[in-house]
Amino acid sequence: MPTYTSAPKPRSHSQYNQFAQCGEAYRLARVEKRPSDPAGWFIQGTAVHSGVEAYERSGRSISPAAVVAHYHQKWEEELAAGLTVQSDTNRWMTGGFKSGTKDLADRRDLGEHQVLDYVTYAEQSGETIWTTPDGQLAIELEFTIQLGQVPMRGYIDQVVQTPYGLSVRDIKTGTKKQSSALQLALYRRAIWEQYQVDITWGDYFMCARKGRSPKPGGPTDPIDLTTIDQHWLERQYAAMDAAERNGVYLANPGDHCATCGVWKHCKAKGN
Numbered sequence: 409m410p411t412y413t414s415a416p417k418p419r420s421h422s423q424y425n426q427f428a429q430c431g432e433a434y435r436l437a438r439v440e441k442r443p444s445d446p447a448g449w450f451i452q453g454t455a456v457h458s459g460v461e462a463y464e465r466s467g468r469s470i471s472p473a474a475v476v477a478h479y480h481q482k483w484e485e486e487l488a489a490g491l492t493v494q495s496d497t498n499r500w501m502t503g504g505f506k507s508g509t510k511d512l513a514d515r516r517d518l519g520e521h522q523v524l525d526y527v528t529y530a531e532q533s534g535e536t537i538w539t540t541p542d543g544q545l546a547i548e549l550e551f552t553i554q555l556g557q558v559p560m561r562g563y564i565d566q567v568v569q570t571p572y573g574l575s576v577r578d579i580k581t582g583t584k585k586q587s588s589a590l591q592l593a594l595y596r597r598a599i600w601e602q603y604q605v606d607i608t609w610g611d612y613f614m615c616a617r618k619g620r621s622p623k624p625g626g627p628t629d630p631i632d633l634t635t636i637d638q639h640w641l642e643r644q645y646a647a648m649d650a651a652e653r654n655g656v657y658l659a660n661p662g663d664h665c666a667t668c669g670v671w672k673h674c675k676a677k678g679n
């Protein structure tokens with residue numbers, strides 16, 4: 409059992425997300441620190457973010473080939489790390505029937521396509537990356553704030569200057585539709601706490617798809633983040649923090665078990 413502490417712990421949105429989806433997965437991964445099975449989608453996501461970051465940090469001055477080189481460099485680093493956990497790529501998680509090796513090859517191609525597509529989007533969109541009042545380019549922007557009683561930290565993928573104003577943006581390399589704007593609302597609050605800049609909008613940038621239904625990448629419709637109540641936002645993270653500190657880890661078996669990195673250790677799955 410976890411050690412109970414009376415003070416809220418530093419939290420992140422990804423902690424909240426994992427805890428809300430399945431408390432047992434949180435406990436196994438973050439309290440018992442069981443190693444998570446590697447999966448191609450983690451590598452793809454990290455490598456695409458790295459390529460996009462390199463492109464934006466350069467002021468969009470590096471060539472598409474250089475963006476792809478950044479992408480592949482990060483891919484190889486992450487692949488090497490995954491291989492130390494599971495050296496047989498056929499045994500990596502895929503979330504489906506495809507072999508791990510084939511899934512990795514497909515995702516490597518898809519990620520390359522996604523970063524190149526992002527460059528095309530950025531050049532044509534008329535949008536630019538915002539510069540914070542203290543002179544930082546708002547890409548992978550680190551924050552540490554006090555949200556009510558709970559210290560929160562994280563990185564904001566992007567804050568973008570759009571024709572309709574600033575928008576906090578999170579980049580998604582998968583196809584899953586986002587069911588909540590809580591993450592974006594947290595980022596909006598973080599920008600307010602750090603810079604006293606009130607941003608109305610948020611969106612998810614859904615990266616390009618290949619395959620049977622190819623689609624270029626682009627942002628979702630803008631979401632009005634001012635409709636999310638600030639006290640409710642604080643209570644969500646406070647509730648997660650209190651539940652976790654009190655050892656309330658509810659297993660929640662479901663479709664997401666297919667992509668759970670700690671399923672091998674899960675008693676809800678009979679392991």
Ligand code: SF4
Binds near residue numbers: 434436659671674677
């Ligand atoms: S396998 Fe399913 S129930 Fe078990 S920890 Fe993972 S997500 Fe939770």
